[in-house]
Amino acid sequence: MSRHLTTIIDIAKQLDISKSTVSRALTGHPNVNEKTRQRVLELAEQLDYQRNQLAISLLTNQTRTVGIMVPEFISFFFPKVIIGAQEVLAEAGYNVVICHSNESYETEVNNAKALLASRVDGLIVSHTKETRNFDHFRVFQRKGVPVVFFNRVCEDMNVSKVTVDDYDGAFKAVEHLIQTGRRRIAHLAGPDSLPNSRSRLNGYRDALRQYGIPEEPELVISYDLTLEKANIYVNHLLNLPQPPDALFAINDPTAIEALDVIKARGLRIPDDIAIVGFSNDPISAHIEPGLTTIGQPVSEIGQEAANLLMEQLLDKEENKPPRTVVLGTQLIVRGSTVRNPDNRV
Amino acid sequence: MSRHLTTIIDIAKQLDISKSTVSRALTGHPNVNEKTRQRVLELAEQLDYQRNQLAISLLTNQTRTVGIMVPEFISFFFPKVIIGAQEVLAEAGYNVVICHSNESYETEVNNAKALLASRVDGLIVSHTKETRNFDHFRVFQRKGVPVVFFNRVCEDMNVSKVTVDDYDGAFKAVEHLIQTGRRRIAHLAGPDSLPNSRSRLNGYRDALRQYGIPEEPELVISYDLTLEKANIYVNHLLNLPQPPDALFAINDPTAIEALDVIKARGLRIPDDIAIVGFSNDPISAHIEPGLTTIGQPVSEIGQEAANLLMEQLLDKEENKPPRTVVLGTQLIVRGSTVRNPDNRV
DNA sequence: CTGTTAGCGCGTTCAT
DNA sequence: ATGAACGCGCTAACAG
Numbered sequence: 001m002s003r004h005l006t007t008i009i010d011i012a013k014q015l016d017i018s019k020s021t022v023s024r025a026l027t028g029h030p031n032v033n034e035k036t037r038q039r040v041l042e043l044a045e046q047l048d049y050q051r052n053q054l055a056i057s058l059l060t061n062q063t064r065t066v067g068i069m070v071p072e073f074i075s076f077f078f079p080k081v082i083i084g085a086q087e088v089l090a091e092a093g094y095n096v097v098i099c100h101s102n103e104s105y106e107t108e109v110n111n112a113k114a115l116l117a118s119r120v121d122g123l124i125v126s127h128t129k130e131t132r133n134f135d136h137f138r139v140f141q142r143k144g145v146p147v148v149f150f151n152r153v154c155e156d157m158n159v160s161k162v163t164v165d166d167y168d169g170a171f172k173a174v175e176h177l178i179q180t181g182r183r184r185i186a187h188l189a190g191p192d193s194l195p196n197s198r199s200r201l202n203g204y205r206d207a208l209r210q211y212g213i214p215e216e217p218e219l220v221i222s223y224d225l226t227l228e229k230a231n232i233y234v235n236h237l238l239n240l241p242q243p244p245d246a247l248f249a250i251n252d253p254t255a256i257e258a259l260d261v262i263k264a265r266g267l268r269i270p271d272d273i274a275i276v277g278f279s280n281d282p283i284s285a286h287i288e289p290g291l292t293t294i295g296q297p298v299s300e301i302g303q304e305a306a307n308l309l310m311e312q313l314l315d316k317e318e319n320k321p322p323r324t325v326v327l328g329t330q331l332i333v334r335g336s337t338v339r340n341p342d343n344r345v
Numbered sequence: 346m347s348r349h350l351t352t353i354i355d356i357a358k359q360l361d362i363s364k365s366t367v368s369r370a371l372t373g374h375p376n377v378n379e380k381t382r383q384r385v386l387e388l389a390e391q392l393d394y395q396r397n398q399l400a401i402s403l404l405t406n407q408t409r410t411v412g413i414m415v416p417e418f419i420s421f422f423f424p425k426v427i428i429g430a431q432e433v434l435a436e437a438g439y440n441v442v443i444c445h446s447n448e449s450y451e452t453e454v455n456n457a458k459a460l461l462a463s464r465v466d467g468l469i470v471s472h473t474k475e476t477r478n479f480d481h482f483r484v485f486q487r488k489g490v491p492v493v494f495f496n497r498v499c500e501d502m503n504v505s506k507v508t509v510d511d512y513d514g515a516f517k518a519v520e521h522l523i524q525t526g527r528r529r530i531a532h533l534a535g536p537d538s539l540p541n542s543r544s545r546l547n548g549y550r551d552a553l554r555q556y557g558i559p560e561e562p563e564l565v566i567s568y569d570l571t572l573e574k575a576n577i578y579v580n581h582l583l584n585l586p587q588p589p590d591a592l593f594a595i596n597d598p599t600a601i602e603a604l605d606v607i608k609a610r611g612l613r614i615p616d617d618i619a620i621v622g623f624s625n626d627p628i629s630a631h632i633e634p635g636l637t638t639i640g641q642p643v644s645e646i647g648q649e650a651a652n653l654l655m656e657q658l659l660d661k662e663e664n665k666p667p668r669t670v671v672l673g674t675q676l677i678v679r680g681s682t683v684r685n686p687d688n689r690v
Numbered sequence: 691c692t693g694t695t696a697g698c699g700c701g702t703t704c705a706t
Numbered sequence: 707a708t709g710a711a712c713g714c715g716c717t718a719a720c721a722g
Contacts, residue, residue: 005488007698007699007700008699008700009699009700017708017709018708018709018710019699019700019709020701020702020708020709020710021707021708021709023700023701023702024701024707024708027701031707031708032707032708033707033708036707036708048484048487048488050458050461050462050484051462051699051700052403052462052464052698052699052700053459053462053463053464054399054402054403054408054463054464054698054699054700055403055698055699055700055701055714056699056700056701057399057714058397058399058400058403058698058699058700058713058714058715058716059699059700059701059702059713059714060700060701060714061714063399065463073418073424073427074421074424074425074428076419079418079419079424080419082418083419083445083447086445095459095463096444097442097443098442098443099441100428100431102428113395114398114440116395117395117396117397117398118398118399118410118440119397119398119399139393139395142393143350143393143395256631260631282628283627283628283631286601286605286628286631286632287631287632287633288632288633352714352715352716353715353716354715354716362692362693363692363693363694364693364715364716365692365693365694365695365717365718366691366692366693368715368716368717368718369691369692369717372717376691376692377691377692378691378692381691381692396715396716397714397715397716399714399715399716400698400714400715400716400717401715401716401717402698403698403699403700403714403715403716404697404698404715404716404717404718405698405716405717406698
């Protein structure tokens with residue numbers, strides 16, 4: 001296994017011409033004899049010639065590759081965002097390198113280093129729930145590699161961002177619970193470190209306030225987004241002297257875990273307790289009862305992120321200021337909040 | 346934004362030493378004065394120096410990067426395989442580039458070219474359902490870049506492969522249906538082009554045969570794995586003069602679609618018709634009733650694939666022959682086949 | 691211990 | 707229309 005791949009020099013030698021000519025023929029340069037070009041192209045084909053992207057990147061100082069880093073990609077959300085971004089990026093001739101940090105700050109830092117070392121032209125990222133320090137992302141900025149955050153965004157960095165209106169989504173979710181008659185509405189919130197979980201908490205609070213319902217501190221629990229903890233806290237809420245009559249969960253997996261716990265305890269949904277999630281995970285439409293949730297335009301998040309990145313990539317010189325795009329959400333009503341939902345989606 | 350990243354030459358100039366010394370200091374070469382090393386390390390830190398992986402790869406003719414290409418990654422399966430592979434690969438110091446071909450042959454070919462151009466050291470791949478021609482993978486082989494197939498494997502290529510025992514899994518699924526009293530067992534099969542769908546079909550057939558149940562051709566339908574078609578064919582089966590009393594679906598999404606159709610028609614599961622899927626998708630445990638299915642060791646598939654690749658990567662010289670690893674499956678009984686499943690997983 | 695030189699594969703001047 | 711020479715950033719071989 002010699003592992004020597006054909007280079008333009010090999011082709012040049014065999015054809016007894018210079019490598020410059022081969023290079024020109026291959027890249028479609030106008031100044032090259034049509035017959036020579038044919039011979040080069042033929043031999044290249046015959047020899048399985050593949051241009052070495054490494055050499056070109058080294059030469060041009062751009063890889064036409066962008067990195068996408070996500071905290072996980074088991075749930076449907078991040079893969080779908082990635083696909084959305086990839087559509088736009090591929091269209092523009094960019095390759096994509098996908099990394100996942102596994103919700104680990106350390107892995108995130110390492111991935112960032114690897115991405116920088118491999119000289120990506122740009123970075124699209126949603127950080128881990130552990131991330132407090134963003135220096136590993138600031139390096140990109142400092143080196144002129146544009147960064148776009150989505151979903152989980154660093155508020156302190158002056159870069160483009162894509163989010164959904166988490167505040168509004170949460171508000172709509174809680175408003176829906178209130179309008180269907182609930183008064184003791186619990187909220188399983190995410191870690192305080194994530195801006196979107198703070199926004200959702202604010203939406204929850206403001207909805208209660210607007211409808212004149214006092215907030216009960218014992219009904220609001222922040223947790224680390226693991227299902228084990230979700231299980232514990234749902235049980236805790238149900239064991240309260242005055243248990244809640246509704247639960248607004250930070251995301252669908254949490255809501256589904258809650259639903260399982262509640263069903264296992266023999267309570268009826270939505271009669272005894274109603275549940276709303278966030279994100280419209282595909283599972284939500286399939287469970288019994290269906291989960292009322294807040295839908296987000298997932299692919300669009302990816303597309304927008306890619307667009308914002310392209311904006312920075314193309315206007316290298318003009319120094320376009322970063323932009324933030326906030327996308328809308330949608331209340332999707334299913335059986336976990338009303339008996340006969342009409343718009344079962 | 347100058348986009349000039351610090352190089353060892355910059356450091357060398359500022360310290361008035363040669364770039365070789367800088368290189369040595371940075372890579373931990375023993376032959377370098379400890380004081381010089383300190384000065385270099387300090388300045389490098391201060392200047393945000395990041396080694397240019399491109400240059401090193403060009404030089405060493407290896408990128409320490411492996412490509413993983415999958416047909417899709419919305420379902421849980423492929424992401425989980427990727428994570429499994431990544432664990433092993435990261436441990437061995439390899440980076441991973443993830444591509445998805447979106448079940449499109451054309452995209453697959455393009456991805457393969459890009460991966461080759463960016464000089465990955467190896468490739469782990471599961472091909473699209475459209476793929477009939479494997480020349481774009483053979484190029485890797487020819488160039489000495491090891492390839493490992495998993496899940497959907499090319500039978501004609503002499504490379505390492507990881508699969509599960511699809512035949513045995515299907516056999517167990519159908520046997521379970523027979524043992525719980527079903528006789529008219531339909532099978533929604535995958536496209537004939539996929540070896541694993543052929544194996545599952547064979548398992549189905551042999552189970553029937555072994556239990557003396559004649560195969561009814563009208564009960565076996567091959568289709569393209571899209572949910573639209575699944576919907577159509579399930580309805581078709583139910584409209585048969587003698588509808589089936591059980592359905593073995595090629596995978597869980599298909600089974601879940603069938604389950605929805607069957608419930609919508611007011612039939613009782615498992616009394617009127619039983620359903621078994623394949624792959625143990627997380628959704629399966631959450632739907633009503635739970636879906637009986639065949640579990641596969643998903644992360645292990647990824648880990649094994651990575652191991653087989655490493656084997657080829659390390660023994661470049663010795664020319665180790667490719668190996669095929671076949672992993673076992675597990676019948677997981679839930680409510681879609683028996684009223685009170687005891688081992689609800 | 692350190693500096694010099696060569697070369698990885700390619701595109702791009704600048705000549706011819 | 708073609709060739710020679712240079713350089714992208716780095717490591718390694720060879721001299722000191």
